[in-house]
Amino acid sequence: xxxxxxxxxxxPRKAIHIPASTPRxxxxxxxxxxxxxxxxxxVDNLITKGNVVKSKGAIVIEFGNKLTKIxxxxxxxPRSVIRSQISLPNETKEIPVFANDYSExxxxxxxxxxxxxxFYQILIGPLKERNILIVQRCFCNERIExxxxxxxxxxxxxxxxxxxxxxxxxxASIALYCSEALLAVDIGFTYSSVVPIIHYNLLMQxxxxxxxxxxxxxxxxxxxxxxxxxVTINATRxxxxxxxxxxxxxxxxxIYEDICNKYLxxxxxxxxxxxxxxxQESAPKSVEIPIGSEYTIIVSGKIRETAAEVFxxxxxxxxxxxxxxxxTLISCPLDYRRSLFERISVTxxxxxxxxxxxxxxxxLEFAVTTDSYKELRKIGSPAFVLYENANITxxxxxxxxxxxxYGTYTYK
Numbered sequence: 001x002x003x004x005x006x007x008x009x010x011x012p013r014k015a016i017h018i019p020a021s022t023p024r025x026x027x028x029x030x031x032x033x034x035x036x037x038x039x040x041x042x043v044d045n046l047i048t049k050g051n052v053v054k055s056k057g058a059i060v061i062e063f064g065n066k067l068t069k070i071x072x073x074x075x076x077x078p079r080s081v082i083r084s085q086i087s088l089p090n091e092t093k094e095i096p097v098f099a100n101d102y103s104e105x106x107x108x109x110x111x112x113x114x115x116x117x118x119f120y121q122i123l124i125g126p127l128k129e130r131n132i133l134i135v136q137r138c139f140c141n142e143r144i145e146x147x148x149x150x151x152x153x154x155x156x157x158x159x160x161x162x163x164x165x166x167x168x169x170x171x172a173s174i175a176l177y178c179s180e181a182l183l184a185v186d187i188g189f190t191y192s193s194v195v196p197i198i199h200y201n202l203l204m205q206x207x208x209x210x211x212x213x214x215x216x217x218x219x220x221x222x223x224x225x226x227x228x229x230x231v232t233i234n235a236t237r238x239x240x241x242x243x244x245x246x247x248x249x250x251x252x253x254x255i256y257e258d259i260c261n262k263y264l265x266x267x268x269x270x271x272x273x274x275x276x277x278x279x280q281e282s283a284p285k286s287v288e289i290p291i292g293s294e295y296t297i298i299v300s301g302k303i304r305e306t307a308a309e310v311f312x313x314x315x316x317x318x319x320x321x322x323x324x325x326x327x328t329l330i331s332c333p334l335d336y337r338r339s340l341f342e343r344i345s346v347t348x349x350x351x352x353x354x355x356x357x358x359x360x361x362x363x364l365e366f367a368v369t370t371d372s373y374k375e376l377r378k379i380g381s382p383a384f385v386l387y388e389n390a391n392i393t394x395x396x397x398x399x400x401x402x403x404x405x406y407g408t409y410t411y412k
Contacts, residue, residue, distance in 0.1 A: 085097060169184040346384060
């Protein structure tokens with residue numbers, strides 16, 4: 001895409017390159033129990049109310065299975081981040097907007113209601129003759145793009161001047177100013193994807209998908225709570241193991257999401273090899289989380305430390321994130337393997353868990369020295385490219401920022 005290439009050269013660099021020599025993040029591990037001040041989850045802290053649209057820039061919307069980011073082109077962070085959920089008329093319970101098992105009629109109904117929410121409750125202002133840019137993952141079902149286009153055609157109240165679609169992987173390469181090569185790793189909710197991008201061209205055939213996403217992480221937390229967790233009955237101060245009855249109560253809350261967003265950590269490479277063995281060191285601190293006024297959940301250090309192993313271990317029926325990255329590199333042209341390995345972007349909320357990038361780097365460094373990946377032994381060391389100019393977690397908004405920059409250049 002020549003337009004994106006020209007645009008990348010025309011604006012000042014905002015990305016930072018994290019080389020392999022950067023000290024890896026360390027994790028303070030100690031025994032005991034802490035009772036942190038309980039606040040809303042990181043996701044809830046991002047949820048924002050409507051904003052009056054005064055700018056004439058294009059409306060940039062990034063759809064995700066968990067969160068949707070909404071804003072105006074030319075700005076460096078979205079104005080609103082909302083859950084990708086909607087409640088239909090005469091219904092009180094919100095349901096996900098996107099799901100693979102929805103029929104085309106169901107998906108169109110939900111998307112129409114969701115777009116009305118975006119335009120009339122979030123982006124408050126005149127929308128007539130506005131340009132719209134939709135950012136979505138390259139592996140998203142093409143029917144979503146078709147349905148969105150159809151909604152704008154039959155809904156005169158929206159009246160867009162022009163609508164364009166941009167893949168989130170290309171958006172990441174724009175935000176990070178990687179015009180030559182970028183290995184885009186997106187830790188999504190339902191799945192994670194690894195896609196190489198060379199000169200803004202997606203090499204989808206060489207990409208890989210792993211089911212190790214945020215949804216698998218939440219399921220792992222639930223599983224560990226049932227097997228390892230404890231609960232305090234506040235009225236009697238009795239402490240007992242979490243059973244099916246308590247789990248049913250937790251299923252009605254956002255406790256699994258809260259634990260993933262606030263209390264998990266990724267253990268170090270060396271320490272991970274000792275988990276579950278006699279050499280395992282003392283666990284991190286436990287945390288106590290109130291559930292209403294009746295219960296307090298005790299999340300042990302073991303749960304906090306082992307849950308994120310779904311991204312790196314072999315306890316789920318899918319390839320791990322490091323395996324997906326290395327499999328993608330092997331499928332790529334020889335001339336670009338080193339460039340891709342030295343320009344890895346990692347986006348998605350789960351990528352912001354403390355210790356994630358340090359562990360991922362060490363896993364990759366170790367793997368390329370083994371016989372399983374002997375064709376990659378001379379590939380060098382992995383390095384990550386991050387975006388630093390944002391007031392909220394960049395792993396959540398890098399793709400949207402790329403859409404914002406692209407929209408600024410496209411809709412002059």
